[in-house]
Amino acid sequence: MAEVNTQCSEGSPSYPDKLDTQLFTDASNIGWGAHWNALTVYGVWTTTEKTLHINVLELEAIYRAMLHWLRKLMGPTVLVASENSTVVSYINKQG
Numbered sequence: 078m079a080e081v082n083t084q085c086s087e088g089s090p091s092y093p094d095k096l097d098t099q100l101f102t103d104a105s106n107i108g109w110g111a112h113w114n115a116l117t118v119y120g121v122w123t124t125t126e127k128t129l130h131i132n133v134l135e136l137e138a139i140y141r142a143m144l145h146w147l148r149k150l151m152g153p154t155v156l157v158a159s160e161n162s163t164v165v166s167y168i169n170k171q172g
Contacts, residue, residue, distance in 0.1 A: 097153030100146075103160060104131065104138040111142030118145045135161040139168070 101112040106127055110119035120141065122134065129137075139157055143150055159165050 095154065096156045098150070099156045099158055100139075100142060100150070101158045102135070102138045102142050104134040106131070106134070109134065109138035109141060111138065111145070113142070113146055113150075116146070118142060132161060132163050132167075135159055135164040136167070139164070 098113065103110055106122070108119060108121035110117065118141075122129075126134070126137070139159065143155075143157075157165075157168060
């Protein structure tokens with residue numbers, strides 16, 4: 078029988094004791110960008126992507142930034158900072 082983490086299944090955020098690094102992201106209807114340490118990465122949306130809801134674009138920006146720095150972000154505890162409170166709520170609740 079698998080053990081279930083009720084904190085995750087109930088959508089409650091779990092916060093680590095310490096954060097190792099911070100990743101800042103943002104998205105608009107034109108493109109996305111991210112800043113980590115002294116590095117930046119950015120891109121523009123395709124015509125199809127531009128039609129997506131801004132919450133989806135904000136999540137996609139986070140995903141692309143984390144994918145870009147995947148090898149460096151594996152291991153450390155990362156705080157993702159976004160101006161979109163709905164997206165932050167989704168991430169905190171692991172939704």
